[in-house]
Amino acid sequence: MKKSMKRLKGEDAFDQFYSKLYPGRWDELKRALLSEKNYxxxxxxxxxxxxExxxxxxxxxxKKEWDAPSFxxxxxxxxxxxxxxxxxxxxxxxNSHDTVIDLCAAPGGKSLMIMGHNPLSLVxxxxxxxxxxxLKKTMQDYLPTEQREKITYTKRDASKWGLFEKNVYSKTLLDAPCSSERHFLEKKELMQDWSEGRSRRLAMLQFSLLAAAIDITQSGGSVVYSTCSISHWENDEVIRKALKKREGKFEVLPLSLEDESERTEFGIQFLPDKSKFGPFYLCKLRIC
Ligand SMILES: C[S@@+](CC[C@H](N)C(=O)[O-])C[C@H]1O[C@@H](n2cnc3c(N)ncnc32)[C@H](O)[C@@H]1O
Structure with missing residues (x-):
């Protein structure tokens, strides 16, 4: 019975998995995931x-509605x-002394905001x-030349970064590839491929990306891990695994709760049934 449940795919499996994860809340949360996004x-x-x-x-x-950005x-x-x-x-x-790396940076909204803080450098x-x-086009469109000159662009598998650099960056952002359930719900044709196993496989990739992020960050520096998934496998469970496999290498720092956000075991989460924004999860680590 257990085996056949694991093999379940598609919207039924999706509903079964998330209704267990969000008991008494899933119907409302699913509706909210399908509603229009706020920016x-x-x-x-x-x-x-x-x-404005x-x-x-x-x-x-x-604001409720925005015109498209213009020059x-x-x-x-x-x-x-x-x-x-x-x-x-x-x-x-x-801050202006930081050497920053954004490991999964494209299309670039967060890199752009990092550059707004005038760091020493950004990868x-x-x-x-x-x-x-x-991402390069975005930087071209929004940043003056002297800021763009501080950026290096690379196209690497970030999960392997720790093999060739260690303790280098003062701040590391890992906005990881994830299940993005909103996307699955919006594109019904994708739904037939959904399975719990997919989320668990993504969690393995996320862990290897996080392990690399920890290894390349200087002692005293910080790593922020984030996803737009609502699956615990891809959020707190990735941090739990890192606490085991990179024991003593980092501590989890508390994040202050924002309006409409909720605390999870290690980080904070925005879920769109309770917030105008999200879904989004983040957790902050300090490297020892
Ligand atoms: C959630 S998106 C990042 C969004 C981005 N931080 C932003 O604010 O615009 C995840 C990104 O990870 C990239 N990615 C997936 N696997 C990767 C890997 N192993 N190494 C580096 N980047 C990867 C994807 O191409 C995708 O652009």
Missing amino acids: VAYYNPYLVQDY GEKKSSHLYE IGELKNYYLLDYASTLPVKALEV CNDLSHQRLQR
Whole structure:
């Protein structure tokens, strides 16, 4: 019986898995995942301009609907993104002394926000050539030349990074590839391929990416891990595995709760049945 349940695929298996994970909440959460997304505008800090909407935090403004970004002179005015997905950059606390790496960087919203903090340097890495090209175009559209000169672009498998560099970066962002359940629900044709095994396989990749992130970050530096998945295998369970396999190498730092976010065992999570934003999970580590 157990074996045949594991082999279950498609929307029934999806519902079965997530209703167990979110008892008494799944119907509402599933509906919310299918509703329209809300965006905030990250106003370009390298432009002087008037801001619209309600301030969420520095350079981030909320409004019901936004026009598409446009150029003011040579740079674009704002970049639209989910508010919850801006929080990994806030949690990194980048300053002008930091050498930063964004291991899964494309299409580039978070890299762009990192550059807004004027770091010493930033490595933008992504395995996908096409997505890396999009990221470069974004940097071209939003950043002045002196900021763009601080960026190195690479196209490597980030899970292997620890093999050739160790203890190098002061801040590491790992916004990992994940199940992205919202995407599965929106594209019904993808749903037939969903299985719990897929989420567990992604969790294995996420763990190897996180292990690399830990290995390449300096002692005293920090790593922020994030996903847009609602599967525990891809969130807290990845951190739990790292705590075992990289024992003593890092500690989990508490993150302050934002409006409408919820605490998980190791991090915080935004779920769209309780929040206008998300789904999104993040966790912050300090390297020992
Ligand atoms: C969630 S997206 C990153 C979004 C990005 N941080 C942003 O804010 O725009 C995950 C990215 O990881 C990349 N990726 C997948 N496997 C990878 C690997 N082994 N090494 C590096 N990048 C990988 C994908 O191409 C994808 O662009």
